[in-house]
Amino acid sequence: MTRAVLSIGSNLGDRLGHLRSVVEALGERVIAVSPVYTTAPWGGVDQDDYLNAVVVAQDSDFDDYAWLRFGQQLEQASGRVREIRWGARTLDVDIVQCTDGTGTPIARDTDPDLILPHPQAHNRAFVLTPWLAVEPSAQLLVDGVTHPIADLLTELDQSEKDGVIRTDLVLRDESARSC
Template sequence: MRVDTIKLSGLSALGAHGVLDFEHQKPQKFSVDITFSVVTEQAVQTDDIADTISYADIADRVVERVCGEHVDLIETLADRIACDVLEFGAREVSVTVYKPQAPIEHSFKDVSVTAHRNSEILDPAWRKYVIGLGSNLEHPRAHVVSALEELSEVFEIRSASKLFGTTPILAENQSSQPDYVNAVVVGYSAQAPLDVLHSLQKIEWKHGRERHEHWGARTLDLDILEIEGVCSTDPELVVPHPRASQRRFVLEPWSSIDPDGELNGQKITELLAGVRDQEVYLLENEGFIA
């Protein structure tokens, strides 16, 4: 995944920030340097600003922040600007706030604070993950069973569903496919979410996964459905999974092992009620669940 760096330097605005009483009222000059990383894989192909982060939008937000609500510390100002940039979808950001008119009774050139912040998907932490597994090529049951064992190298597994069979959901005019074997696992990992994703991709590649067609047949598919406390729109890792709430082959096994689970604040059992028309069956029974 292509990741590039954008730098915006010397952005200036007047703001009333500082500890002293007069600094609460009298604006003074602040300057800001910002360096942030962004996934540009799509943007370099489309040449469309909608597929990247506009530095003009970043500049507008920074000026709003500097001219806006008072803070005592430029450390706080730098942190808030950094968090603003992350909200635009940056993976990493460094923000330096300069206060050249700081009230210091000595000769000096400048005062500055630099804050470096990462997107949540780059930060290691002990988190709960919900992982969906699927296969419909080359002995799919064997691929899923093997992958369930391999996931124990990535997660501390807390629960794993039984195997379910699923009639494929196809795009318009898409060729027919064999039924899928699906399962869901709940586990914990201390790795950064992006590292977890790459570990799952290695397992997929080990099973011969090839990505030629959207919604195409596959030897193994491992999807991160949810990461507790993490919401990401990063092009490489979107969580919660944007289509999980519409897929019975996800919700059925998930609810069987985590009946109190939630997706985007809605109970899995409630979401499941809305997709009963999709054909999913417990493989042990070889029959459709009514």
């Protein structure tokens, strides 16, 4: 069994619909869904603002590569095209962190297709802010040392944090879920 923290974002087409498609595809695997935030694009490419969120999920049949394939399939289904690094996209699904059945973070730094934890997550308020909203005590492995994500967020430049704005949008209707 693995547990994955997925950062999802979209700035093309039906942005909210693309994010909701991830939650719908995960179904019963979903443990938590963050609020939706609007953020300026990251990376210097001129484009529209993003909608971002974090989804925490687990699956007894998934390993870290299964989460990668799952995310890539959802990106392809949304029509994502990879033309420009940090460019606009219909859907981006990043594995921020993956833990094994004991809760130990899976660390990979030699496979260019899957580096875990995500190598830039600790520098991105659009990842840490939504994650903190659903898991206030979460920790992230950075350069071999575990840090509370609240501390990592505190260390970021204020302008980075100010650019992550909570919206009233939701990715799933909690009232529709059965108890």
